[in-house]
Amino acid sequence: MSRQQTSSQDPIRCIFDRLFKRFGPQHWWPGQTRFEVMVGAILTQNTNWANVEKAINNLKAHGLLEPRALYKLDKDRLAMLIRPAGYYNIKAGRLRALLEWLFTRYKGDLDALANVPTESLRQQLLSISGIGPETADSILLYALDRPKFVVDAYTARIMARHGLIEPPFDYDQLQDLFHRHLPADLGLYNEYHALLVRLGKQYCRPSPRCQGCPLEDIPHVIEPQGSVDQ
Ligand code: SF4
Structure with missing residues (x-):
């Protein structure tokens, strides 16, 4: 399948069309700045x-x-402020690691990331402790305007149930399904x-509610799914 093919006959595009028709725009990502x-x-x-x-x-x-204000903040205080998000000590460590990377390599300047090729940037993000492919691609797509399709457990479940990918599969295989079927x-x-x-x-959901689902009349099976990591 050509990367440029976007016909509504293409199953991946067809699913998008149905979802958009039913649900409309979702207005993601709900952040006011790239850093947020x-x-x-x-x-x-x-x-x-x-x-x-x-x-x-x-934090607001x-x-x-x-970036600079958060970089200067003590890790324990950061953990307390982000406590509502859960796993706050772990997440404080991950935010510190992200900031360390941003300041060590780019002096805290998000504009400096603009000239870094997408794959290089992705590898750098993946090298940061606690940042896996889903988080890295979310940052690339939603914060930095790079065309990397974000996949997650929902994507895995839906695609596997509709026979569009065969378990077992990993994050990259699932992402590649979208990259092959959609324009960047x-x-x-x-x-x-x-x-x-x-x-x-x-x-x-784990127990699917197929009745009334926008994909109800597309052939599907409820079988064990593959999984992807964050
Ligand atoms: S039709 Fe059923 S299996 Fe397909 S997406 Fe909807 S709920 Fe999931």
Whole structure:
């Protein structure tokens, strides 16, 4: 399948069209700045967005949602402020590691990332402790406008149930499915991932609610799925 093929006959594109028609735009990512999106990508690991928002609001209320201010902050105090997001000591360590990378390599200047090729940037992010492919690609796509499709457990479940990928598979194989079937379009990648999360939460749950689902009439099987790591 050509990378440029976007016909509605293409199953990956067809799923997008149906989801967008049903759910409409999801308005992701709910962050006001690139840095806020990067911080949110770490805070959202293993928790829901409502908890992340509380942690983000704490940082905002203290004027800390800015690279240099957060870099100067003591790790224990950071952990206390992001406590609502859960795993706060671990996440404080991960945020510190992200900031250490940003300041050591780029003097804390997000604009300096603009000239770094996407794959190099991805490898650098993946080398930071606690940043796996889902978090790295969320940062690349939603904070840095790089066309990397973000996949997650919802994506894995939906694609496997519709026979579009054969278990066992890993993160890269699942991501490659989207990269092969879709043009490298930031807006499309942004919206599609958000729509799959919506579908996974509302219908394609561990016990699927196929009745009324926008993909109900697309052949599917409820079988064991592959999994992907954050
Ligand atoms: S709920 Fe059923 S129809 Fe909907 S995506 Fe999941 S398996 Fe497909």
